[in-house]
Amino acid sequence: MLQLSFKKHVLKFRQPAGTSRGVLRQKTSYFLLVSDTENPDIIGIGECSTIKGLSPDPWNDYEYILQEMQKHPEPFDIWLNEGLKDFPSIRFGLETALIDLQRGGQRILFPSAFTDGREGIPINGLIWMGDADFMKKQIREKLEAGFRCVKLKIGAIDFKQELELLRMIRQEYNEKELELRVDANGAFAPKEALENLNRLSELGIHSIEQPIRQGQWEAMAKLCEKSPVPIALDEELIGLKTNENIQKMVQIIRPQYLVLKPSLLGGFSRSRQFIGVAEQNNAGWWVTSALEGNIGLNAIAQWTFLLQNPMPQGLGTGQLFTNNIPSPLYTEGDQLKFDPENRWDLNRFGL
Numbered sequence: 494m495l496q497l498s499f500k501k502h503v504l505k506f507r508q509p510a511g512t513s514r515g516v517l518r519q520k521t522s523y524f525l526l527v528s529d530t531e532n533p534d535i536i537g538i539g540e541c542s543t544i545k546g547l548s549p550d551p552w553n554d555y556e557y558i559l560q561e562m563q564k565h566p567e568p569f570d571i572w573l574n575e576g577l578k579d580f581p582s583i584r585f586g587l588e589t590a591l592i593d594l595q596r597g598g599q600r601i602l603f604p605s606a607f608t609d610g611r612e613g614i615p616i617n618g619l620i621w622m623g624d625a626d627f628m629k630k631q632i633r634e635k636l637e638a639g640f641r642c643v644k645l646k647i648g649a650i651d652f653k654q655e656l657e658l659l660r661m662i663r664q665e666y667n668e669k670e671l672e673l674r675v676d677a678n679g680a681f682a683p684k685e686a687l688e689n690l691n692r693l694s695e696l697g698i699h700s701i702e703q704p705i706r707q708g709q710w711e712a713m714a715k716l717c718e719k720s721p722v723p724i725a726l727d728e729e730l731i732g733l734k735t736n737e738n739i740q741k742m743v744q745i746i747r748p749q750y751l752v753l754k755p756s757l758l759g760g761f762s763r764s765r766q767f768i769g770v771a772e773q774n775n776a777g778w779w780v781t782s783a784l785e786g787n788i789g790l791n792a793i794a795q796w797t798f799l800l801q802n803p804m805p806q807g808l809g810t811g812q813l814f815t816n817n818i819p820s821p822l823y824t825e826g827d828q829l830k831f832d833p834e835n836r837w838d839l840n841r842f843g844l
Contacts, residue, residue, distance in 0.1 A: 537594025648680025
C-alpha cells in the first residue's frame with residue numbers, strides 16, 4: 494500500500510545589486526514524499542513548484558488538495574488524470590515522486606549518459622531584468638563562462654536601451670558565434686509589437702518568447718505570420734488542459750516554437766502532448782525550467798536529456814536560491830551536468 498505526505502519549503506532568492514524592483518524575493522515549493530508500507534525506507538520525492546501570478550493552480554485550495562491526497566493517496570491514476578487537472582504543479586510533483594519511487598528512491602528517474610556523468614545538456618545563459626549596468630555585467634559573465642546562447646528578458650526597461658544592449662553584444666559576436674534569444678513576457682502592446690520585432694530582426698535575434706500577452710490568439714497569429722523574428726509561445730501554453738485545446742491553439746496561431754515548462758503544464762506526459770502537437774504542425778520546441786528547486790530541476794533535466802533535442806535548453810542551475818537543496822547538478826561552460834559521486838543532502842531539509 495502506498496502512502497503520501499508533503500512538506501512545505503520556502504525558497505529564497507539571491508538579490509544582487511541592480512535587480513529590478515518588484516522581482517520575486519521568495520517562492521513556495523511543496524515536496525511530495527511517496528513510499529510503500531512494505532518497504533518504507535525507499536521514498537520517492539517530487540517537487541510541486543508554484544509561482545504566484547503565473548502558476549494556474551487555484552492557490553486557495555492548494556493545501557486542501559495536498560491534504561486530501563495524503564488522506565486518500567490511492568489510486569494514484571485518478572489523481573494523475575481528473576483529480577489534478579486544475580493543479581498542474583501538483584501533478585508534476587506526484588508524477589516525479591512516483592517515478593522516483595519506482596526507480597528506488599535515489600533521484601535517478603531517467604538513467605542515461607547524463608546521470609552517469611558522461612554527457613551534459615547544452616543550456617542558454619539567462620540574463621535577468623534590471624538596470625542597464627546590471628544587465629551588461631551579467632552578459633559579460635555569461636560570455637566569459639563560455640555560453641554560446643544567451644537569453645535576455647526584455648520589457649523591463651526602456652526598449653531603446655534594450656536594443657542598445659543587444660547591439661553591444663552583436664558588435665562583438667556575430668550570429669554564428671552567439672545565439673541571441675529574447676523573452677518579452679507579453680510586454681509589447683499588439684499595435685507596437687510588429688514594429689518592435691522589425692527592429693529586433695536587425696540584430697540577428699534567434700527568437701522571441703511571448704511578445705504580447707497570452708490569450709490574444711488572433712493578434713498572435715498575425716504576428717507569427719508577419720514577424721521577421723521567429724516567435725516562441727510560453728505563457729500561451731499554460732492552462733491548456735486537453736489535447737484538443739492544444740491542437741486548436743497551435744493550428745490557429747501557427748507559432749515557430751513552443752517553450753515547454755513541465756511544472757506549469759502538468760508533468761512529463763502532458764509536456765509530451767505539446768511536443769507531439771508541435772511536431773505535427775512543423776513547429777520547433779525546447780524545454781525550460783520555471784524556478785524550481787533542485788528536486789524539480791533534477792527531474793526536468795533528466796527527462797530533457799532523453800528527448801535529445803540539440804538546441805540549447807532553458808534549464809536553470811539551482812544557484813538562484815540561498816537555501817536550495819544541495820544536489821549533483823552543476824554547470825561547466827554552457828553545459829548542465831550531473832555528478833553521480835555528489836550525494837544529495839536531504840537530511841537537513843527533513844526529507
